[in-house]
Ligand SMILES: Nc1ncnc2c1ncn2[C@@H]1O[C@H](COP(=O)(O)OP(=O)(O)O)[C@@H](O)[C@H]1O
């Protein structure tokens with residue numbers, strides 16, 4: 001059974017339809033990239049999968065015993081939390097909350113996991129700094145470390161590399177690939193970067209109005225939509 | 238000076254005021270950190286007005302036990318205001334303003350029609366920390382024990398829900414429950430605190446310490462601890478001022494809070510400049 005299955009799913013905001021009749025499924029170990037233009041509904045779909053927004057129509061099912069507290073999430077940055085007084089360590093550690101259940105305090109394992117993920121993202125030197133004093137790219141890495149603390153089976157990322165410089169971007173892609181290959185964590189990533197998506201993902205979902213594509217990356221490259229966008233993207237580079 | 242202070246504390250009423258005032262301020266400050274950061278500080282303000290209306294009606298219905306009647310009403314209002322602010326930020330603000338002015342108007346009308354503007358109603362509006370009874374002190378102590386234990390027990394959850402509610406929800410934390418716990422505790426604190434601080438000043442106890450400590454503190458934990466310390470410090474020094482200069486108690490406490498906010502803002506600005514200088518090198 002699929003980890004996540006969307007059947008005829010539609011989303012809308014106050015009667016404005018954003019996504020219509022979408023069908024796709026994600027299996028354990030998949031690496032799915034969601035691509036599409038601004039406003040095509042990528043973030044909306046991620047929120048739908050996470051249960052933060054309910055579908056106007058259709059059905060989203062979680063299979064394979066996937067529980068909510070096995071999910072990691074890197075949101076697209078919202079300006080509201082940018083001036084929050086919290087240390088990097090506090091933010092990252094809060095990712096472990098879903099392993100706690102009703103127990104009130106963090107265990108040694110939780111704290112170690114936070115430290116490990118801080119090291120993994122090369123932000124040890126920032127651990128004691130205040131989140132609000134960091135640059136956008138540094139904040140992004142802090143939030144990814146928090147997401148890693150929360151991911152047991154699946155990780156959803158909404159534009160994880162936006163605002164990062166090229167070297168850090170490469171590191172980020174490597175890290176995500178490693179999680180997927182070595183730890184068998186399922187990845188669902190929203191991306192603007194079609195070239196990297198094609199390079200790393202096993203499946204592509206291209207939101208494009210009526211001409212939405214869902215399939216393996218190989219099929220995507222051969223498809224008319226894929227050919228068009230992929231070729232265009234390469235020309236730009 | 239020393240003698241004056243010793244004389245002050247020899248009075249039963251003053252000791253009660255210090256204990257009660259500090260405890261209420263402490264609870265309000267703890268909750269205030271989350272309310273301010275979640276941009277929910279209007280809820281505290283709205284609740285204090287709803288609380289006034291509820292207390293006025295409760296006093297008219299059953300003069301012996303107004304708190305017992307008012308607390309459930311304010312808790313219900315807290316959940317309602319929370320729902321409004323969650324659903325739409327802008328409409329939420331005006332809805333809260335409408336509810337709070339309406340409650341204030343209803344409260345004053347009911348009060349003047351039944352008992353007249355007697356001392357009780359007056360103290361609900363402007364506070365009378367000096368007039369605390371033995372029973373009030375016991376209620377304060379029970380309330381603060383509830384708030385502090387729940388706050389410590391749910392501290393990590395409150396942090397997560399305050400910092401990023403979507404993330405908390407998406408990763409399996411029942412954020413709504415913790416929002417409701419915050420609203421519930423705020424309702425309790427506001428209703429009990431109103432009798433001393435007055436409806437018009439209780440919301441300042443929620444907002445000031447949090448805002449002040451955020452000028453300097455950089456971690457959530459230090460913001461919480463610092464707010465608690467500031468709240469207690471300001472209440473005690475406000476009470477002393479009020480005793481020495483015979484000034485209204487609630488107003489004196491707010492004034493000490495304002496002074497501290499100004500000091501912290503200046504210090505925060507200077508240290509930011511120094512830090513910026515360090516990092517630019
Ligand atoms: N909270 C909201 N209320 C109303 N409309 C929204 C809201 N969020 C997004 N939209 C609209 O839905 C569409 C899709 O948005 P989004 O999912 O953020 O797109 P993407 O992430 O692909 O750029 C956009 O047209 C946007 O204006």
Ligand SMILES: [Mg+2]
Pocket residue numbers: 042043044076158
């Ligand atoms: Mg988006």
